[in-house]
Amino acid sequence: MAYANPTGEFTRDQRYITTRITADGRDGYPVEPGRYRLVVARACPWANRAIIVRRLLGLEDVLSQGIAGPTHDVRSWTFDLDPGGRDPVLGIERLQEAYFKRFPAYEKGITVPAIVDVPTGQVVTNDFAQITIDLSLEWTRYHRDGAPKLYPEELRDQIDKVNRVVFTDVNNGVYRAGFAGSQEAYEKAYGKLFDRLDGLSDLLSGQRYLVGDTITEADVRLFTTLARFDAAYHGHFKCNRSKLTEMPVLWAYARDLFQTPGFGDTIDFADIKKHYYVVHKDINPTQIVPAGPDLSGWLTEHGREKLGGRPFGDGTPPPPPRPGEVVPAGHGATG
Template identity: 65%
Template structure:
């Protein structure tokens, strides 16, 4: 997504501008159809990362292509500056805003990722990331890979929704409320809520491997995308500095467990994450200097969470390797 602007001292996230659905049941004007749509994400963005992970876990790569915006953008929006010629190779656009304006002439809301674009028309269909995650899991089932996990098991949906709501307010959006607060009071309120929630979730995860039930669900995807960025960006850049993730033993081992699970760590590029946060948010980091650290190699260290049991993919199986064109550099490789 993108950072919102607010006339108050408290950070308020912008509303989504194209809240459509892609469904198989005829409940929307946009039907599930292989090769019709292109998911646009960014390695830097946690909101996009969630949808990219869900797509990986469900094995939708062959039917829903992926375009990656680079980590740098300005007021014209996310751009494809890492692609040859600086344009998306399928949509042929330089700026993601172009796809929003094709859908809504004069579009004046946030140009955010993730976004799904209809390839033939080049129009954004939706940027409703939470609905998109749910619909990929429940509407695209005819195109799931064999062994795809159930990320929204019916027996646990109410619990997933409750925890996901807490995560959104206090953690996913909470770090942004810390980073973009314009006064001490709102910053401290968000800071206290963030670390109180992290403490509560640490207690929950001390005795169980995953947040809900004994398998990976959307709640874990939602939590993890913030944890994996915590030390690289939020601790310093957003002033979330009560402690680093590596100083929170349960959450650090939980995060490493998922990082080493196919579909999670293989979507992460720490360099792009740092380039985005430190290079784009000039009101917070006016020099644009990107920190060299922290050393990411610890993400590959043993986590010991297997002792808690759990079945990562339930009755399913891990996804295979990502397509070659979508692979990110391993943290074990020199950059």
């Protein structure tokens, strides 16, 4: 399977399944404890957002989580991390089975995150941007005591504005650079990426978080790209003007979040590297996975507390991850 666009500029297919799980069930899928399963892959930045938000809000008891392995072929993500290669709740080997069960002729991407209706085995949605918003707004009844407000009403316009430019130039910008099929398309994406990162550095030099004085949805979305920057995007996607570790403000900001419960403890660097360097064979035909980078810096002092801010607002940090959801030993950052 080819990922780079041989004609030039990479354009992401954003035709997602827009069915929503809501408190009032208006799309036919009401919020119900135990009914749905969130399928993720730790390697994927879009899925990583949902992993973090589910954890911060304390939804583990009401929304189970299935974890696909870091690599896949043209057909689908697989559950090769589970005994027998099958998801223990859904009983399937490939995520595509849940997609085809609802849409037998489904022709779009089999993507994570995806939420599956357990009783029917059918996918409900893979609309990653809406999934995390709905976890904040539609699942409120089941949030843990002390859950933070990640999408507060008074800040939504600002959060949405930040999210739009971060998606275009950073979250998707690294892919537009990495999957470019011409020098011109690559340099255009590269320029927009680092211009935006420089602008974000300027903003974050004077405030601890992107919007307001607490962690919001905007921080979650930027973080998952920054966490993968040196491990994958700098080399694999040729985003190599600067490493994250060479951008002082963003590096400190990323370390601040990484050391916040619910963020760094969801990051699996081994899966991240294996996914990008093994799956994208047209970019890395040898499929050699790099040994670096050194990860010990993620746990060093960041000094961002001096900017003030309250990570969880009036709420509290989440408890440690559940035993079955802990990042395997040796896959995270080391001290």
